[in-house]
Amino acid sequence: MARLIVMGGGVSGHTTATFAKKMLGKDHEVVVVTPNANWNWIPSNIWVGVGEMTKDEVVFPLAPVYKKAGIDYRQAKAISIHPEGKSDREDAYLTIEYTGQDKEAKTEELTYDYLINATGPKLNFGATPGLGEGTNLGKHTVSVCTADHAAHANLELKACIEKMKKGKRQKFLIGTGHGMCTCQGAAFEYIFNIEKTLTDAGVRDMADIQWISNESFLGDFGMGGLHFSMGGYAASSKIFSESLYAERGLDWIIGAHVNKVEAGKAHYELLDGSFGVAEFDFAMLIPPFAGVGLKAFAKDGSDITDTLFAPNGFMKVDANYAAGAYENWDASDWPSTLQNPTYKNLFAVGIAFAPPHPISKPMTTPNGTMIVPTPPRTGMPSAMMGKAVALSVVDMIKGKTTEPTHTANMSEMGAACVASAGKGLFTGTAAAMTVYPIVPDFKKYPGVGRDLNGTTGEIGLAAHWVKHILHHLFIWKAKLKPGWTLIPE
Amino acid sequence: MAEKHLGHIKPYSAQFGTMVPMGKQKFLRTCIIWQLFRFVAINIRMTILILKSHH
Numbered sequence: 332m333a334r335l336i337v338m339g340g341g342v343s344g345h346t347t348a349t350f351a352k353k354m355l356g357k358d359h360e361v362v363v364v365t366p367n368a369n370w371n372w373i374p375s376n377i378w379v380g381v382g383e384m385t386k387d388e389v390v391f392p393l394a395p396v397y398k399k400a401g402i403d404y405r406q407a408k409a410i411s412i413h414p415e416g417k418s419d420r421e422d423a424y425l426t427i428e429y430t431g432q433d434k435e436a437k438t439e440e441l442t443y444d445y446l447i448n449a450t451g452p453k454l455n456f457g458a459t460p461g462l463g464e465g466t467n468l469g470k471h472t473v474s475v476c477t478a479d480h481a482a483h484a485n486l487e488l489k490a491c492i493e494k495m496k497k498g499k500r501q502k503f504l505i506g507t508g509h510g511m512c513t514c515q516g517a518a519f520e521y522i523f524n525i526e527k528t529l530t531d532a533g534v535r536d537m538a539d540i541q542w543i544s545n546e547s548f549l550g551d552f553g554m555g556g557l558h559f560s561m562g563g564y565a566a567s568s569k570i571f572s573e574s575l576y577a578e579r580g581l582d583w584i585i586g587a588h589v590n591k592v593e594a595g596k597a598h599y600e601l602l603d604g605s606f607g608v609a610e611f612d613f614a615m616l617i618p619p620f621a622g623v624g625l626k627a628f629a630k631d632g633s634d635i636t637d638t639l640f641a642p643n644g645f646m647k648v649d650a651n652y653a654a655g656a657y658e659n660w661d662a663s664d665w666p667s668t669l670q671n672p673t674y675k676n677l678f679a680v681g682i683a684f685a686p687p688h689p690i691s692k693p694m695t696t697p698n699g700t701m702i703v704p705t706p707p708r709t710g711m712p713s714a715m716m717g718k719a720v721a722l723s724v725v726d727m728i729k730g731k732t733t734e735p736t737h738t739a740n741m742s743e744m745g746a747a748c749v750a751s752a753g754k755g756l757f758t759g760t761a762a763a764m765t766v767y768p769i770v771p772d773f774k775k776y777p778g779v780g781r782d783l784n785g786t787t788g789e790i791g792l793a794a795h796w797v798k799h800i801l802h803h804l805f806i807w808k809a810k811l812k813p814g815w816t817l818i819p820e
Numbered sequence: 821m822a823e824k825h826l827g828h829i830k831p832y833s834a835q836f837g838t839m840v841p842m843g844k845q846k847f848l849r850t851c852i853i854w855q856l857f858r859f860v861a862i863n864i865r866m867t868i869l870i871l872k873s874h875h
Contacts, residue, residue, distance in 0.1 A: 573838035580828040580835070715873055744873035747866045760849050763862050765869050785869055791849040793859035797866075819870045 333359045333444040333728045336425055338409045338625075340365030340393055342373070342710060343681030344449030345809055346717035346820060352402050353816065354725045361401075362441060366408040366430040368392060370809050371478050374710065374749075375802050377520045379481035380615070381488060381528045383754040386478045389806075396810055406431035408623075410438070412446065412639065414674040415630035423676065445724050448646045448679040449717060452620030455509075461592030462508045462618060471592050472508070472614040475521055484615060488528065491613045495534035501612040504597060506543035508616030510588025510702035513553050514709065515544055516748055518617050519572075523752035525615075526579050527759050542576065542583040543609055543616075545702050547602060547694055549573050549583055553704035555691045557766050558779040559788040565779055571788050575762065584609065586694070588702045589616060604697035620682060620705070622646070638673055645685035647671060648678070652685070657692050662742035662772035664688065668735035669720050678720045680739075681713030690770055711746045712769060714820035715739050742770035745785055749798040756796065763787075763794035 337348040352361040369390040378384040397404035407427040422442040456463025463469035473484035505522040529535045550568030558565040586602035597609045622644020651664040664687040671677035693703040716739040723735035745767030753759020771780025808818040
């Protein structure tokens with residue numbers, strides 16, 4: 332009997348573990364190690380953040396689902412990986428520290444045959460002074476990164492609405508809280524929900540709403556922008572995004588590295604080297620992401636963290652990390668099997684894998700500050716990676732092969748994104764965007780880097796309905812309810 | 821044709837330099853019959869995307 336350990340129970344980890352267990356059956360063991368007690372459908376946190384949903388509608392407990400699936404669930408955080416075992420033991424093992432199940436703070440060593448890193452990100456609020464301490468959100472801003480954060484954001488929003496109803500003008504600042512952030516899409520969706528909520532509350536005329544982000548142009552989205560086939564044109568996402576902002580009267584600051592946050596003030600540096608201060612009464616600034624801080628040790632106890640992980644804490648996989656300058660980047664730099672090059676029984680999926688480089692072009696201010704959105708790898712791509720790696724590992728465990736049999740390369744896969752503004756079935760609108768491939772391939776698609784048949788964007792109620800359906804479908808799937816395997820990633 | 825919903829855009833502001841939707845486009849975004857067609861189209865598009873993405 333082989334043991335597969337999956338670190339992380341989010342979108343990618345949950346997908347990996349559930350598919351692997353279904354295919355391996357009772358002959359082999361699947362263990363999930365995650366510090367969280369709940370699974371969270373993160374895209375709907377946006378609706379929690381404006382009071383359109385409650386926290387309970389976007390989370391559910393993992394324990395009963397894993398019990399039903401026959402998965403060994405450990406509510407614990409992974410501390411260190413020992414891929415060579417230790418002096419008195421050959422077996423590779425993982426050290427974990429419990430965060431629940433009445434074993435808080437207890438540590439344990441779990442041996443493994445295969446280990447999949449799906450830990451997701453460390454929310455690095457501490458990277459920007461005043462944004463927070465370590466992984467903890469500070470007191471000056473709000474966040475929608477977790478369901479709890481989103482519920483708190485809604486309370487703060489409602490307090491602002493009350494002030495506006497009493498005649499006090501309020502300023503809203505939404506975007507990214509550091510020059511190296513990713514996940515602009517979440518902030519993008521949130522600002523439109525804020526605008527819709529304020530309009531519905533009858534206080535839109537009392538609000539100034541401003542976007543701030545590290546994108547060098549609106550609509551970069553950490554993907555270097557994209558082009559849609561629209562009205563006979565290959566229209567840039569810059570035009571698409573600026574149109575959405577202009578229509579709603581939203582101002583924007585782009586190319587910004589937020590370097591300090593104080594009560595009511597966000598200090599920033601722009602790509603031209605100038606500095607500025609954005610004042611706010613309500614700010615939702617996405618923190619930068621980092622690896623969760625896993626350590627790795629060799630058989631003799633020496634630290635080999637640098638062998639397994641990139642400096643940002645994400646796990647090295649089969650990517651080309653030596654591509655160098657932007658001019659040398661190629662779609663083939665991106666990993667396919669997501670297998671660690673040193674230890675073949677290690678894989679990383681979702682945010683946990685180290686990308687070879689950003690997708691957007693890195694830019695540096697005259698003061699030497701680098702400002703570049705880091706690559707998005709959440710949601711649909713992370714689930715597809717999870718399934719591909721699960722299929723490969725299952726084949727390897729069953730002895731069909733010694734090499735991964737499935738791939739999930741971001742330069743060969745697409746992504747769909749639905750950004751809502753409001754939640755009503757007949758009110759509000761949403762933007763439905765598809766992009767193919769996620770990482771542009773300028774050799775295959777000269778000029779725009781993407782297939783214009785697969786890269787589309789449109790705004791309307793229909794996208795709203797899609798967003799509703801995705802919410803219910805993916806929670807159904809994650810709960811492993813009947814037919815869950817038929818719902819695609 | 822006066823487009824009142826664009827009244828907030830100021831000349832030479834950043835918002836002045838992009839395209840903005842006019843009445844027909846805004847109507848279609850919330851026209852139920854048209855959106856039913858678009859709903860089908862978006863689902864077909866996303867299904868093709870998924871099929872192309874799994875290897």
